[in-house]
Amino acid sequence: MNCEARYYAIVTGASQGLGRAIAEQLALRRHNLLLVALPGTGLPELADSLADRYKISAWFLETDLMRVEAPRELLEYAKTNSLTVDILVNNVGIGHGGAIGEYTDEAVEQSVFLNMRCTTLMTNTFSGELSRRGRAYILNIGSFGGFMPVPYKSIYSATKSYIYNFSLAVREELRSSGVIVSVAMPGGIITNDIVRERIRKLGPLGRLNALEPDVAAGFLIDKMLSGRSVIIPGWTNRVAYYIGCALPFKLLMAMTRRIFRGIS
Numbered sequence: 072m073n074c075e076a077r078y079y080a081i082v083t084g085a086s087q088g089l090g091r092a093i094a095e096q097l098a099l100r101r102h103n104l105l106l107v108a109l110p111g112t113g114l115p116e117l118a119d120s121l122a123d124r125y126k127i128s129a130w131f132l133e134t135d136l137m138r139v140e141a142p143r144e145l146l147e148y149a150k151t152n153s154l155t156v157d158i159l160v161n162n163v164g165i166g167h168g169g170a171i172g173e174y175t176d177e178a179v180e181q182s183v184f185l186n187m188r189c190t191t192l193m194t195n196t197f198s199g200e201l202s203r204r205g206r207a208y209i210l211n212i213g214s215f216g217g218f219m220p221v222p223y224k225s226i227y228s229a230t231k232s233y234i235y236n237f238s239l240a241v242r243e244e245l246r247s248s249g250v251i252v253s254v255a256m257p258g259g260i261i262t263n264d265i266v267r268e269r270i271r272k273l274g275p276l277g278r279l280n281a282l283e284p285d286v287a288a289g290f291l292i293d294k295m296l297s298g299r300s301v302i303i304p305g306w307t308n309r310v311a312y313y314i315g316c317a318l319p320f321k322l323l324m325a326m327t328r329r330i331f332r333g334i335s
Contacts, residue, residue, distance in 0.1 A: 077103075077155050078102070078103060078155055078156070078157040078158075078204075079102075079103045079104060079105045079128075079130070079149070079154045079155060079156050079157070079158075080094075080097045080102050080103070080104055080105070080156070080157070080158035080159075080160065081105045081106075081107060081145070081149075081156055081158065081159050081160065081197070082094045082097070082104065082105075082106055082107065082160045082162060083107045083108070083136060083160065083161055083162050083163040083189070083193065084107070084108060084136075084162040084163035084164065085104075085106035085107055085108050085114065085117065085131075085162070086106070086108035086109070086112035086113050086114050086117060087108075087112065087113075088260065088284055089162060089212065089257075089260050089284045089287060089288060090108070090160070090162040090163070091117065091284070092284035092285045092287070092288035093160055093162060093210075093288045093291065093292065094106055094117070094121060095121065095285065095288065096285070096288045096289050096291075096292045097158070097292060098121040098124070098125040098127050098129070099125060100292070101125060101126070101127055102127065102158070103127050103128040103129065103130075103154075104118070104121060104127065104128070104129040104130065105129075105130045105131070105132065105145075105149060105154055105156065106118055106129065106130070106131040106132075107131070107132050107133075107134065107136070107145060107163075108131075108133065108163075109133065109134075109135055110133040110134075110135075111133075112133075114131045114133055115131060115133075117129075117131070118130065118131040130152065130154060132144075132145060132148050136163050136185065136189045136193075137181070137184050137185060137189070139188075139192065141189075141192075142189075142192045142193045142195075142196040142197070143196055145193075145196075146196050146197060146200065149200075155204075156197065156200060156201065156204075156207075157201065157204045157206070157207040157208070158207065158208045158209075158210070159193065159194070159197050159201060159207075159208070159209045159210070160209075160210045160212070161189070161190040161193050161194065161209070161210070161211045161212060162210075162212045163185055163189055163190075164185050164186045164189075164190075164212060164230075165181050165182060165185050165186065166214075166224075166227050167179075167181065167182050167226065167227060168223055168224045168227060168331065169223060170223060171225055171226075174226065178226075179226060182226045182227060182230055183226070183230060186227070186230035186231065186233075186234065187230045187233050187234070190211055190234055190237070191237065194209060194211070194237075194241060194252075197209075198241070198245060198248075198250065201248075201250045202245065202248040202249065202250050204249065204250075205249050206249050206251075207249060207250045207251070208250070208251050208252075208253070208295055208296070209238075209241070209245075209250060209251070209252045209253070210253050210254075210255060210291065210292075210295045211234050211237070211238045211252070211253070211254045211255070212234070212254075212255050212257075213231045213232075213234040213235045213238070213254050213255060213256045213257075214227070214228070214231035214234075214256060214257065214258075215256050215257060215258040215303070215308055215311075215312070216228040216231055217230075217231030217232040217233075217234060217235045217256060218232075218235070218256065218312065218315065219315065219323060219327070220324065220327075221327050221331060222324065222327055222328040222331055222332070223328070223331040223332055224331055231256075234254060235254055235256065235301075238252050238253070238254035239252075239254065239300060239301070242300055251295075251298050252300075253294065253295045253298075253299055253300060253301070253302055254300070254301055254302070255291050255295075255302045255303075255304070256301060256302065256303050256312075257282065257287050257291075257303070257304050257305070257308070258281065258282070258303075258304075258305060258307075258308040258311070259281035259282070260281070260282055260283075260284055260287050261281050261282065261283055261284065282304055282305050286304070286305075287304040287305070290302070290304040290305075291304060
């Protein structure tokens with residue numbers, strides 16, 4: 072991480088949950104911030120609070136990243152205000168679930184646009200700018216579900232599998248540029264009461280693997296800065312990954328089908 076005060080980290084989906092916790096962890100490390108989230112989500116107040124508590128510069132842009140123009144507008148905003156970016160955290164996403172055939176058109180569109188298109192556009196838009204830093208970082212937020220097909224989370228797990236493969240491919244493309252690309256593959260993150268209830272319904276294993284946002288965020292930032300390619304926060308999730316690799320595929324699918332049936 073560049074320690075000079077002029078560098079900024081962009082965090083999308085920064086107003087709540089994991090994105091807010093990542094912004095806090097970066098501020099804790101005295102890194103300036105450019106926060107991005109929807110209007111009316113408390114972003115100005117968050118930027119002021121982080122700037123005051125950590126004595127950093129915290130800018131914000133309220134915009135809807137479902138808009139295809141948003142990434143270019145964000146790049147122009149940074150350039151216009153002389154905000155030199157050396158970290159990009161693509162956190163924005165959505166986690167719809169359910170049986171195929173029961174999704175609304177809006178849910179499908181949100182899943183594909185936010186989870187896949189937005190991360191792709193942001194990475195494509197900022198990769199050239201980041202390569203001018205000499206040393207820079209991209210952290211894309213995937214999901215543990217991206218390691219495998221997940222019945223009743225079929226669209227979500229497929230979009231996060233895309234993020235996993237996209238991130239590792241871009242990591243190789245940018246290897247000589249000084250831009251280090253990492254992909255985070257967290258399990259359950261307890262971001263709000265709705266997620267807490269979903270995790271409760273998953274049973275003891277789901278509750279064991281779930282993490283509070285600040286715990287996950289601290290681990291993710293530490294590993295990103297160390298250059299880790301794939302980051303799985305939580306030792307139980309790392310154990311589960313290796314167990315999953317060893318299980319027969321049919322058994323793994325039967326287990327996940329039973330776990331996620333009826334959980335939206």
